[in-house]
Amino acid sequence: MQDLQPDHRFNGVDTRLNEDLRLSALDELDLLDTPREEAFDRIARLIRYTFKVPVALISLMDAHRQWHKACIGLEAGEAERKDTFCRYPVASGEPLVIPDARLDPRVADNPHVTGPSGIRFYAGIPLKVGSGEVVGTLCAIDFAPREFSEEDLAALQDLAAITMREIELRQVAGTDALTDLLSRRAFKERALSAAKLATRHKQALSCLAIDIDHFKQINDTHGHAAGDAVLKAVATASSRALRTTDLIGRLGGEEFAALLPSTDRRGALEAAEKLRRAVQGVRVELGNVAIRATASVGVASLDPFSGDFDLLLAHADEAMYGAKRAGRNRTVVWQGAQTERRRVLKAGRIVFNNRHSTIDCTIRMLGEDGAGIDVWNSHDVPDRFTLTIGSQGSDRECKVTSRADKHIEVDFV
Structure with missing residues (x-):
């Protein structure tokens, strides 16, 4: 020991x-x-x-x-x-x-x-x-x-x-046990192949990032069995709203993603709105309680020059967070930015109060312009702080642009 x-x-x-x-x-x-x-x-x-x-x-x-x-x-x-x-x-x-x-x-x-x-x-x-x-x-x-x-x-x-x-x-499992959708690994493997194929043949390809609104509240209020029933119902409604040629997978707890082959941004927006309305129609009845669900959806289209699926999914994620900030139960299209943020999993430290106070954090998105950061309690984080990333040996001054209970988005200043 x-x-x-x-x-x-x-x-x-x-x-x-x-x-x-x-x-x-x-x-x-x-x-x-x-x-x-x-x-x-x-x-x-x-x-x-x-x-x-x-x-x-x-x-x-x-x-x-x-x-x-x-x-x-x-x-x-x-x-x-x-x-x-x-x-x-x-x-x-x-x-x-x-x-x-x-x-x-x-x-x-x-x-x-x-x-x-x-x-x-x-x-x-x-x-x-x-x-x-x-x-x-x-x-x-x-x-x-x-x-x-x-x-x-x-x-x-x-x-x-x-x-x-x-x-x-x-x-090596290909299917999510609860929803029967593609597992996260299976979805990403097939999406990577689809992105390479679309790039090679110069075809359009789009991605949707889908997140159930207020899902934690559903679990806390009605229990995990109710949450599981909502996840199944949302998965079924989402699948039915898509074409048979589209891919859909469950990436996390209440997070899903769909890949739309041969679909440009305009077509993806139409598909996303159809899916969002389908989720809005979900009604799960448990005893005398009827639970309804809504979703925030982000839309992004593949950069034909890079063919980078991870970047495509990151853009869809950014748009989905934009839908959350705008009030939820809506669709937002990624419009582009000067710099890109990629999905990562890195250790960070939030430093403030003249470097007398620190908070450990996990960096989930990172780019030259800012980051998406998971924390234990976002309310403990000041509006401005220094982000230390030990693996890069860097300190970046940050301004918080949005907060959820355990997640913050920041711009580097």
Whole structure:
């Protein structure tokens, strides 16, 4: 077991130097922020039954938070990274067992120990990809102190190996289990081929980025079963609104994308409006409650000179965020910009208050003119700050242009 130290230093080595490689490996999995899946829930149940613990987690760690792919025994689907026990095995790459958190001065003041949850026992195994980078953890948690034998630890490591095998199998799956749409990886693979073909034959190609409005509110108000029913209904309505030659996939929780071959910007706008109206007509009835859905849709067309699908999807994303800012339940066409922003997964740090205050963040979009940044709470972020990107060794002065609960868009100034 390792000594508990600040999560960026182990055995005298600054692990932040490897954070960019770790996040690249995590990004390659295309697993972050994807929906719950029975295969992973089943492993979490096995942890609970095998070790007789109330809490079992399978988590992934980005630059600022721990996100739960499977979670039994806790309400929250994610936690701020600086407050997690899992940050230690992620940083060290070694298993960690804490028999009684109250007796360990290095974690005794953790809010998950002192707060209502009252964690006492923790056992966590790092989840490693083939190249060795740690992308997350599998862990067992109890609210009472307990011992954990070497046999117990070996069994938990076996379950971690099974988890990684499930992740590997998921990478070759072509269909999203809940909606029957293309999985994110399958959609991107087919879209990349379509973009190359369109570029070679000088054909039009457009992309739609689709995001269900206020989906978190649906989950919080009506429960995850209602959210799943809405996702299925929106997927069905969206598919029916498109042509049989179009591709549609589920990229994340409530995020979808569609690829429209032989379709220019004008045709894509018409298709997007047809899809948006179809989603607006969705009505999910659960008992005496009728849930309606709307979507914000972004439209972009392929640059015939670059043929870059990732850039095409980034443009559609930018337009979709524009639809959100404009009031939701509408379609916005990407009009172009002087510089481009690309999808990334990078660690960053928000610095303000004369460099006395910092907030860890995850950079999701990055260009010469600005960035899209995920944070734990956007209300904690001032309107102006310095963004430090360690992997690039750069500091950029930023002005916030829009906010969601856990996401901000910034321009570099």
